[in-house]
Amino acid sequence: MHQTDKIWLRVSPFIESLPTKIGQNLKKFLRGAIPQIVAIIVAFLVGAIVLAATGYSPIDAYTRLLMGAFGDSYGIGQTLAQATPIIFTSLAFLFAFKCGLFNIGAEGQLLIGGMAAALVGISFTNLPFYVHLPLALLAGAGGGALWGFIPAVLKAKLDAHEVITTMMLSYVALYVTSYMVNYPFKAPGWVSQTPFIAPAAELPRILPPTQLSGSIIVASIMVGITAFVLQRTTVGYEVRAIGLNATAARSGGINVKRGMILALTISGLIAGLGGAGEILGVERRFIDGFSPGYGWDGLAVALIGGLNPFGVVLASILVGALRSGGMVMNRVTGVPLDVIYLIQSLVVLFAAAPQIMKYLSKKGVATTRTAGRVLAKFQSALKNIKHRLKRR
Amino acid sequence: MSIAVRMVNITKTFSGLTANDKINFEVKKGEVHGLLGENGAGKTVLMRILYGMHKPDQGQIFVDGKEVRIESSAKAIKLGIGMVHQHFMLVPSLTVAENVVLGLEPTKYSFLLNIDKTLKDIKSLSDRYRLQVDPKAIVSTIPVGIQQRVEILKALYRRAEILILDEPTSILTPQEVESLFEAIKALKQQGKSVIFITHKLKEVCAICDRITVLKKGRVAGTVEKAQTNPDELAEMMVGHEVLYTFERKHIAPGKIVLQIENLKAFNDEKLLALKEITLEVHEFEILGLAGIEGNGQTELVEVLTGLREPKSGKIGFLDETITRTSPHERIEMGFANVPEDRQKTGLILDFSVLENLILGKHDKPPFATKWSTLDLANVTKFAEQAIKEYSIKTPSDRTLARYLSGGTQQRVVIAREFSRRPKFIIASQPTRGLDIGATEYVHKKLVEMRDQGCAILLITADLDEMFAMSDRIAVIYEGRIAAMKERSKTNELELGLLMTGGKCE
Numbered sequence: 070m071h072q073t074d075k076i077w078l079r080v081s082p083f084i085e086s087l088p089t090k091i092g093q094n095l096k097k098f099l100r101g102a103i104p105q106i107v108a109i110i111v112a113f114l115v116g117a118i119v120l121a122a123t124g125y126s127p128i129d130a131y132t133r134l135l136m137g138a139f140g141d142s143y144g145i146g147q148t149l150a151q152a153t154p155i156i157f158t159s160l161a162f163l164f165a166f167k168c169g170l171f172n173i174g175a176e177g178q179l180l181i182g183g184m185a186a187a188l189v190g191i192s193f194t195n196l197p198f199y200v201h202l203p204l205a206l207l208a209g210a211g212g213g214a215l216w217g218f219i220p221a222v223l224k225a226k227l228d229a230h231e232v233i234t235t236m237m238l239s240y241v242a243l244y245v246t247s248y249m250v251n252y253p254f255k256a257p258g259w260v261s262q263t264p265f266i267a268p269a270a271e272l273p274r275i276l277p278p279t280q281l282s283g284s285i286i287v288a289s290i291m292v293g294i295t296a297f298v299l300q301r302t303t304v305g306y307e308v309r310a311i312g313l314n315a316t317a318a319r320s321g322g323i324n325v326k327r328g329m330i331l332a333l334t335i336s337g338l339i340a341g342l343g344g345a346g347e348i349l350g351v352e353r354r355f356i357d358g359f360s361p362g363y364g365w366d367g368l369a370v371a372l373i374g375g376l377n378p379f380g381v382v383l384a385s386i387l388v389g390a391l392r393s394g395g396m397v398m399n400r401v402t403g404v405p406l407d408v409i410y411l412i413q414s415l416v417v418l419f420a421a422a423p424q425i426m427k428y429l430s431k432k433g434v435a436t437t438r439t440a441g442r443v444l445a446k447f448q449s450a451l452k453n454i455k456h457r458l459k460r461r
Numbered sequence: 462m463s464i465a466v467r468m469v470n471i472t473k474t475f476s477g478l479t480a481n482d483k484i485n486f487e488v489k490k491g492e493v494h495g496l497l498g499e500n501g502a503g504k505t506v507l508m509r510i511l512y513g514m515h516k517p518d519q520g521q522i523f524v525d526g527k528e529v530r531i532e533s534s535a536k537a538i539k540l541g542i543g544m545v546h547q548h549f550m551l552v553p554s555l556t557v558a559e560n561v562v563l564g565l566e567p568t569k570y571s572f573l574l575n576i577d578k579t580l581k582d583i584k585s586l587s588d589r590y591r592l593q594v595d596p597k598a599i600v601s602t603i604p605v606g607i608q609q610r611v612e613i614l615k616a617l618y619r620r621a622e623i624l625i626l627d628e629p630t631s632i633l634t635p636q637e638v639e640s641l642f643e644a645i646k647a648l649k650q651q652g653k654s655v656i657f658i659t660h661k662l663k664e665v666c667a668i669c670d671r672i673t674v675l676k677k678g679r680v681a682g683t684v685e686k687a688q689t690n691p692d693e694l695a696e697m698m699v700g701h702e703v704l705y706t707f708e709r710k711h712i713a714p715g716k717i718v719l720q721i722e723n724l725k726a727f728n729d730e731k732l733l734a735l736k737e738i739t740l741e742v743h744e745f746e747i748l749g750l751a752g753i754e755g756n757g758q759t760e761l762v763e764v765l766t767g768l769r770e771p772k773s774g775k776i777g778f779l780d781e782t783i784t785r786t787s788p789h790e791r792i793e794m795g796f797a798n799v800p801e802d803r804q805k806t807g808l809i810l811d812f813s814v815l816e817n818l819i820l821g822k823h824d825k826p827p828f829a830t831k832w833s834t835l836d837l838a839n840v841t842k843f844a845e846q847a848i849k850e851y852s853i854k855t856p857s858d859r860t861l862a863r864y865l866s867g868g869t870q871q872r873v874v875i876a877r878e879f880s881r882r883p884k885f886i887i888a889s890q891p892t893r894g895l896d897i898g899a900t901e902y903v904h905k906k907l908v909e910m911r912d913q914g915c916a917i918l919l920i921t922a923d924l925d926e927m928f929a930m931s932d933r934i935a936v937i938y939e940g941r942i943a944a945m946k947e948r949s950k951t952n953e954l955e956l957g958l959l960m961t962g963g964k965c966e
Contacts, residue, residue, distance in 0.1 A: 302834045303824040310820065314809040320768060320800060321820040322789035 098379065105375050108419030109387065116412040120404065130404045137397025138390035144397070146279025150351065152382075152389030153281075154179070154360070156288040157343025158367025159374060159381045160295050161336045165217075165231075166376060167299060168332035169312035174220065174235025175340040176364025177242030178213040182341025183348040184246045185212030187355035188254070190266025190348070201269035206287065206345050213341015214334050216242060221333035225326040231333065239364065250357045261357035272350035282350025284343075289382075291339055296378040298335075308332045340364065369417040388413060464526065465490045465623050465654040466511065466542075471520035473506055475864060478856060480506040481517070482678040488623065493645060493655045495669035495686075497662075497698060499868070499896030502675040504658045505547075508625045511656075512544040513537040524623075543616025544625040547894070549608050551615075553601035557594050558583050561614050586617055591640075591647045604755070606637030613644065624648065625656045630664055631894050634753055634922070642668050660698070660896045662691040674698055698897065709908050714932065715744030717777075718885050718916035719765075724774030726764050734760040736940035738774070742885065742916040747907065749931030749948075750920045753960050757940040758920050759801070762889050765918070766798050767791050778885065792821050797883035799874055801890045801920075803867075807874040810863040814855050815844040817862050818877050843880075851876035852902075868899030875906055886910060889920045904930060924953050936960055 099106075117127035138148045158175040165172035186209035193201055220234035247261070256264040272283035299305035310318040311328045319325045343363065352359050370388055374381030395409035466488045473481040481503045488494045498504045509515045511522065513531040522529055524540050531537050537544075551560050558579050559566075567575040567582065583596045592610045600608060609629060616624055626645075630638045645655055645668055657669055665672050666686065674681040674697040681697040719742040728734035734757045742748045752758055763769035765776065767788035776784045778794060786794075800806035808817050819828050819840055827839040844858040853872045855865055862870055871891070878886070888907060892900040907930060911917055921927055927934060934951060936943045936959040944959045 297834075301837070303829050304833065306816070306823050306835060310809055310812065310816075313811045314805070316806050317809045317820070320766060320788060320798060320806045322787075322792040323820075324787065324789060 098377075101377065102375060102380060105373060105380065105384070105420050108373070109416050111419050112412050112415035115415055116408060119411060120408060125402060125404050130398055130402050130408075133398040133401050134391070134394040134409075136394070137401075138394030142276060143279055144393060146276035146281040147393035148386065148389045149285055150280035150282070150389070151392040152385040153285045153288050153350075154343045154347050154363040155366050155370050155385040155388055156285075156292065156382055157346065158340050158363050159370035159385055160288075160291060160367075160378060161213075161338075161340035161343070162367045162371040163374070163376050163378065163381055164295060164299070164308075164339060165333050165336035166371065167305075167312045168308040168329055169315065170224075170329060170333055170336075171232050172217065172220075172235050172333060172336045173232055173368055174216070174239045174242075174364070175336075175343075175367045176360065176362065177235070177239030178216040178337040178340035179344035179347075179360060179364050180239075180242040180246045181216045181344070182209035182213035183344030183359070184249060184355055185209050185341070186270075186345030187263050187266060187348045190270035191254070191264050191354075193270075194267050196267070196269055198269040198271075201267060202272065202349070205266070205270040205349055206342065209345020209348070210338045210342045213344065214338035216341065217337020218330065218334045221330040224333070225330050235333075246355065247357050250355055254355075256354070263355045265354045266349065270349055271353060272346065274350070280351050282346070284346030284350035287342060287346050291342065292378050292382055295339070299378070304328075304331060340367070369413070373416055373420045375420070387416070463490050464488070465492075465524070467523040468507070468511065469521045469523070471507060471510060471517045471522075473503075473510060473515060473517050478864075479678050481510070484520070484675070484678075484680055486673055486680065486683075488654045488656055489671075490622075490654055491649055491652045492670045493649055493657055493668055495665035495672040496656055496658045496675065497660060497665050497672055497694060498675035498681075499660060499698060499898055502698075502896070503678040504675055505627055507675070508544065508627060508656065508658060511537065512542060512625060538619050538621070541620060541622035542625065543613075543619060543621025543623070545609065545612040545616060545627060545629060547627045547631065549605075549612055551600050551608060551611060553599075555600060556596065557598050557600060557603070557607075557611050558596035560600055560611055561586075561596075561618050563615070565619065582618070583614065586614055589647070589651065590614075590617060590644055592644050604637075605632045606634065606640070609633070609637075609641070610644070621653070623654045623656065625658070627658045628660075628894060629657070630659065630661065632754075638664075662694055662698075665694065666691055695897070710912060712745045712912065714746040715914065717741050718744055718779060719918070720775075720777035721765075722775040722777070724761075724764065724776065725772040726760050726769060726774075727772055728760050733772070734940050735764065735771070738937075738940070738942055740935060740942060742918055744914050744916055745911060746932045747911050747917040747919050747930050749927045749934040750918060750937055751924070751927050751934055751956055751960055752920075752937035754922060756937050758889070758937060760940075761937070762798075762801070762887055762920065765887055766796065789821075792881070795882075795884035797878035797881055797886045799871075799878055799886065799888040799891045801893070803870050803874050808862045808870055811861055813859045813861055814848070814853065814865070814873055815840060815858040817873050818844050818847050818858075818880075820877060822881060847876040847880055850880075868895050871895060871899060871903065875903065879906060879910060883910075883915060886915055886917045887920070888917060890922065891919070892921070892923070892926060900926075924956060927956075928953070 113131070117131070120127040120130050136144070138144050158179060161175045161178065162172055186205045189205040189208040196204070216238060220229070220231050220238060223229040223234050224231050250261045250263055254263045256262055275281045275283065275285070299309060307318070307323045307328045308331070310321070310323055311325050315325050344360070347359060348355055366388065370384045371381055373387070374384035391409050391413055395406055398404050399406050464487050468484065468486040471481050471484040471486070472479070484503070484507055486507065496504045496508070506515060510517050511531065513534045513536050516532065522531060524542070529540060531540065552563065555563070561583055562579050567578040569575040580596050583594070586592070587594055592614055594607060594610050594614065600611065613624065629641060633641060645657070648655055657665070659665060669686055671683060671685055672689065672694065673683040674694060676698060721738055721740040724735055724738040725733060726735040738761060740748070750758060760769060764771050767786060767790070771784060774784070775782060783791060783794065804810060809820065822828060823835065824833070828836055828843070830836050841858065847853070848855065848858060851872050853876060854869050862873060865873070891903050891907070895903065907917060907919070919927070919930055928948065931948050933945065934948055934956065935945045936956060938960060
């Protein structure tokens with residue numbers, strides 16, 4: 070029996086008391102999530118050691134972190150706002166990955182999507198919101214889809230590896246959008262940014278003064294759609310079949326090239342929608358360098374989320390919480406933000422390496438046992454010595 | 462003779478299915494011990510436990526009289542146990558010598574590879590055990606029979622005293638089997654113990670000293686070879702008398718279903734593997750394609766299923782030319798394919814039984830709705846029906862195909878392919894690695910399909926199967942059809958000669 074199974078045996082009675090249907094689904098979900106949960110715990114423990122070693126109180130720092138992230142409505146709003154773009158990019162990575170493709174170009178797809186949405190946002194001034202907003206979102210999705218479609222075609226026709234092409238196209242996207250905000254679409258002033266989009270194209274803010282916007286709703290819908298597409302549609306079936314065994318899929322009559330093109334395009338579409346959400350909901354204009362690397366975060370977060378659409382949401386919220394709570398922690402206790410990045414990296418490291426986790430938990434049990442034994446021996450030896458000294 | 466290995470009361474279950482049930486098994490020093498049983502009888506599982514790949518739920522293992530815990534293959538190797546798997550674990554791009562010493566390379570000045578010593582070691586090993594190899598050959602370029610020798614040498618180089626051979630003959634030609642048996646005899650003379658896993662009665666009787674028969678995870682008995690006979694073993698194995706003969710109706714073949722004309726195709730190395738193939742398969746007919754492996758059969762199947770583009774030539778199906786149509790279109794037209802490698806090509810191992818069963822028709826009603834979503838109710842209903850109709854032994858339709866035994870996996874493939882009501886079936890080595898029960902089942906199904914009017918192209922290395930099943934037999938040799946014979950007008954001797962390029966007047 071695996072260590073994770075043993076832990077599971079302890080926890081399951083609590084969950085079984087939940088209403089059966091939900092309980093069963095949750096049970097299955099949690100069971101799959103055990104390695105991730107262990108990874109998170111271990112990452113925080115290592116973070117605590119680093120904090121203690123550098124002279125901060127881990128308990129104090131973590132309390133601040135937690136309170137900052139979830140303690141009040143502002144914290145929760147900021148946490149979700151930080152999580153939103155990462156939900157998109159990690160979902161994008163996940164979708165391509167299910168087809169056996171490594172889309173590491175979500176950053177570029179997000180930027181192009183954002184730019185497309187911004188251009189639609191600033192180009193029209195008198196459209197009603199129910200036309201303008203969907204049009205802008207659609208433009209974002211289309212831009213991202215295009216940026217996924219290009220490497221997909223390169224892969225299908227020329228067998229160009231998607232890791233190289235998606236990454237390179239990310240840089241192209243970075244410089245193209247940078248050029249656009251610096252020259253043709255630059256707003257007057259010193260900053261490299263476009264003018265504001267028309268109010269009709271804005272995604273409303275949900276919890277002002279936080280940055281939480283309607284983008285989170287779009288994200289939630291995308292999570293549902295992604296899960297549905299993967300599990301319940303023929304396209305999703307084909308995508309998964311290709312990802313698991315392309316040879317068998319091909320021989321079973323699935324058009325593998327078409328499936329790959331579709332998967333990478335949809336992946337780009339999701340990332341592009343994420344970019345649009347940031348522009349229309351948060352920034353309200355395209356600012357050069359508005360993304361601190363959401364695309365790259367997506368890859369890591371998809372792994373933390375166990376490559377499960379719902380897991381990805383939780384993982385994004387975790388990272389969002391680390392970011393928003395981390396700032397509070399930094400402000401109040403003076404703990405450098407680097408600790409936050411350290412913890413985030415460790416979570417990825419541990420979650421991405423379930424084998425390591427299995428080994429660690431096995432070793433952990435064994436070492437505690439031997440440590441206990443050594444300690445017992447040591448104690449009895451001490452007693453012996455004491456005893457002898459007394460007799461003398 | 463002393464006992465080399467003793468396994469006591471070994472029990473192992475996988476998600477509710479008992480693979481090994483209180484198995485007692487022992488091997489003497491210097492003995493060739495046959496481990497006989499149907500697919501799914503638990504032979505491989507038992508040996509994987511011995512080799513440290515599975516942990517038993519219960520039971521003890523003794524090596525040389527001492528109780529041991531084998532938690533990894535590394536530990537097994539340390540204890541002198543070597544295993545040659547059914548699917549080889551060699552690095553294709555390295556040489557024979559490099560593969561043999563992999564991980565234990567002899568070094569010069571502790572960091573340079575000592576090539577001379579490596580070659581010398583291998584030479585002396587292969588001389589001693591009559592396992593001739595060219596140490597400098599690249600593994601991907603040598604035939605499977607030689608690759609197997611490399612695997613055995615690898616184990617011997619790690620000082621194996623007990624050698625487990627998992628179905629070693631299933632991929633060999635008759636000649637290669639001969640030389641494998643020579644090597645096994647040499648191993649025995651040197652005092653090594655060999656555990657020979659198989660389900661072929663002929664082989665156990667030819668090479669083994671003692672035989673342990675497993676049936677449904679239990680030991681059906683251990684017998685001395687001298688005191689038994691194939692009939693008794695077969696009965697122990699399947700529990701009923703085996704039908705070696707095969708009853709079939711005579712039906713006159715109908716119109717031409719598949720027509721291949723002057724087909725030429727390259728293999729992966731861009732060599733002309735199909736030099737000129739012209740064939741016809743009729744309704745109500747099983748056409749056997751006999752040949753030694755590597756004479757173009759694989760390429761022919763790939764061209765026929767649409768996975769490989771032919772260089773030139775024509776494939777006709779009923780009244781249409783389908784030379785350049787996609788696999789998907791061919792499936793739609795009524796092609797079915799039972800591939801040679803069911804784990805790689807036939808199934809998606811990490812898909813459930815249910816998901817595997819609908820592969821290829823997942824995008825058509827009744828499985829797909831008009832919105833291109835999967836109709837789970839219909840899919841489930843179909844899966845339940847198929848599981849019942851094809852007796853697929855699985856805990857549930859949501860079980861991953863990976864966890865099924867070889868025979869059950871093949872049933873999934875057959876259920877999927879045959880339930881499509883195909884007009885033309887390509888069956889490549891459909892019973893390879895299957896036990897008697899499963900083989901009988903596959904044969905019965907194939908004949909059933911033929912009786913319903915299917916045209917069937919059967920590719921098999923097993924001549925007995927060829928004769929039992931086929932109406933006509935074509936011989937493929939070096940990418941050409943060397944001969945076409947009525948089954949009743951040929952014999953094994955003639956086919957054997959044709960297959961090896963000899964002419965028969």
